[in-house]
Amino acid sequence: MNKILYILFFICVLAGSFNISNAEVITGRVDEYATNNNNKIIDSKTKNALSNAKISIPELNYTTYSDENGVFKLNVDIKDKTVLFVEHDGYKVFSLTVDNNVLKNPLKLGIEKSNPFDLQISSGIIHLGDNMFSTNSANSSDFRLTAKGESYNQTFKMPALSPSSDVVVKIGTIIGLDTKKAKEAGQNRIHSAYSSPMTVKVNGIKIGTVELNGDNIELIVPKNILNETNELTITTGQNLFQTQYVDYDDCELANIRIETKEKRFWAKK
Ligand SMILES: [Ca+2]
Known part of the structure; x- marks a missing residue:
């Protein structure tokens, strides 16, 4: 944490x-x-x-x-x-x-005070998926936004970095993932199915997956894949038990940021 x-x-x-x-x-x-x-x-x-x-x-x-x-x-x-x-x-x-x-x-x-090198990518709530979800999902009766499709894409410009800093994609909050791990952690009430994890890519290269709902989720971006202008892509998973059609995992993301962190701090955690 x-x-x-x-x-x-x-x-x-x-x-x-x-x-x-x-x-x-x-x-x-x-x-x-x-x-x-x-x-x-x-x-x-x-x-x-x-x-x-x-x-x-x-x-x-x-x-x-x-x-x-x-x-x-x-x-x-x-x-x-x-x-x-x-x-x-x-x-x-x-x-x-x-x-x-x-x-x-x-x-x-x-x-926390903002850092001049941090980039706020999105501050509101983004609903990914296809608007088809169980009321037993880890998401919710309170989902009101229409899904924007299975992926969120955003370009961002990276400021010059010091060699001692790491870059992370930070997702402030995720609600609604119905992965196997979310199910095992008791985050939903679905008994019979689960979805593949959410994937996070920068410039088309996968930097990690997200399998649990929660706050302050951080994924390190390898610095060698960063350019001056970059594209962040976050794609929700698919229901692995629905073979008749593609059922994307409906979820909500909030407060997406790109942050730089000094390695000295980071390594101590
Ligand atoms: Ca769905």
């Missing part, structure tokens, strides 16, 4: 302060959080509260902003997994898979 960009699910005791022992005591008192009004946005490094951050759940048409203490309310009813975004000037777009279970406790979200 990226240790800088992290999420703390915590139990809020008093605004701005908490400790583990108090948190444990209060865990069972769910009624205290029914309105879920103590969510907070902080700078992941300084831990300072961030005001006026935009928090949105696009599929529910919900948008709100953090107040002067970084606090925000989420008065939403989420039926299935969906994507929450946090945006703030000077910070990387942050995305997180949320459902009603996640929202039972206040969220404390640490967001």
Whole structure:
């Protein structure tokens, strides 16, 4: 996991302060959080509260902003997994898979200052597939966007890199993959079928596959395949148990970025 960009699910005791022992005591008192009004946005490094951050759940048409203490309310009813975004000037777009279970406790979200070499490829939600999916899929009753087909393509220009940096494709959030691993991990309720993994290519060369849903998925791009202008292609898998026709795995991607990381940092993880 990226240790800088992290999420703390915590139990809020008093605004701005908490400790583990108090948190444990209060865990069972769910009624205290029914309105879920103590969510907070902080700078992941300084831990300072961030005001006026935009928090949105696009599929529910919900948008709100953090107040002067970084606090925000989420008065939403989420039926299935969906994507929450946090945006703030000077910070990387942050995305997180949320459902009603996640929202039972206040969220404390640490967001990270943007790096001038990072490229935001897409900030919204992209639905890949063919709009045919089971309601037992790891995706969802909350899927509302029309599928853009089986692949997402985007060209990007790569800034000059220092020899000590690595380049990664980062997918902020993926929901809906119905691969064998997703099924084994209990991410869906489909018993009889699964799909091949999602593949990620740069300039036509496969750099990796994605088999599990989640947040902050990173794939290293070999630097020798990068040019000044490049093409990123993300293709969803196919249902391996449907032989009559091609059934693409319907899924949602959010917050796709190209990031550069110093190798010194990267190697320690
Ligand atoms: Ca499908």
